[in-house]
Amino acid sequence: MPSMASSVILPDASFKSQPPLNVHKKYLDLSSVKELPETHAWTSSKLDDEETCDAENVPIIDLNDENAIELIGRACRTWGVFQVINHNIPKSLLDEIEFEGKKLFSLPMQQKLRAARSPDGVSGYGVARISSFFSKLMWSEGFTILGSVSEHARLLWPNDYNKFCDTIEEYQKAMKRLAGRLMWLMLGSLGITEDDDLKWAAQKEPDDQGGSAALQLNSYPSCPDPDRAMGLAAHTDSTILTILHQSNTSGLQVAREGRAGWVTVPPLAGALVVHVGDLLHILSNGLYPSVVHRAVVNRTRHRLSVAYLYGPPSSVKISPLRKLVDKYHPPLYRPITWSEYLGTKAKHFDKALTSVRLLCAPRNGFVDTSNDHTSSTVQLVG
Ligand SMILES: C=C1C[C@]23C[C@@]1(O)CC[C@H]2[C@@]12CCC[C@@](C)(C(=O)O1)[C@H]2[C@@H]3C(=O)O
């Protein structure tokens, strides 16, 4: 039987300002479990619904390549994800954040729970927020940082939190710069320039980028039965873009737009993974799919990932960019702020994009929804 000695019952934390969907969740010390508990055993249909297929690789793009914009455009249209190299984030900073992440997750459970996410909060330690949509628990733990990190770090290490905070802050600053740069490359590949309708994003100074962001540290302990466990269930990110650093153990898998199967994104030393998020899908009027992805786990190796979830200032309305809309390409989504969208995601999860979708009616009464990852059908408009 699995050891349940260190499990603790705590209220679930959902997305901010949403009522908690599951009131109680088990916080199990996964690293001490010798056999997969039923609470974490996913049915095989959930895991193997499609065979994994690694025949094609997620594009790797050198940011110093003179064709970077075109390559990024192609990757965004066909995959919604790519890896970047020569991004100027020092390897030492990636190593440091990994070291600090491992230090955090290796703390005793009781200590981590001091910094548990509050029921209506975003920041802090906890199970995957999307857990409430699934009947089984995921084989992972997370730590979310929104804004200042010291409040929660102080709870973890009352006398010694400076090094952790300094590393997080340096990482946030470097990621903010890179996210702004990547966003403009991705928009540039759609023909959008700083003169177009994105005032909040106009890059005054590289360090003075208008967006906001959350940092998510994910830990996936080694698992006694990885084929029946799920690290992080399939989802899209509710962002403009996400920059993901994964440790040297594979686990990230992506679904390629319009194809069956999961493709593993191999960890490549020093490379960072970039996801198109739901808000970029909306801005691009459906041209760029937000990538559906998940994390699987490993029998012998612990895995860590660090996601920088980048979006607009929370109150800015996001809608399809004017330049991409005309009488043949009506806007597919209604305007929505990031905070409204997070609320929608918390309620509708994988149907969130569809729930924001406008059913514009061209003359024949049909709307092609094939760009929407949540639907591959043609809807008849009333
Ligand atoms: C800004 C955010 C995006 C996120 C929810 C959050 O408020 C903070 C954590 C983010 C994260 C990270 C893991 C996967 C995800 C789906 C989740 O449950 O929490 C994302 C959320 C998201 O992108 O919707």
Ligand SMILES: O=C(O)CCC(=O)C(=O)O
């Ligand atoms: O761990 C991973 O590779 C995926 C993490 C992720 O999808 C997320 O934090 O949003």
Ligand SMILES: [Fe+2]
């Ligand atoms: Fe994600």
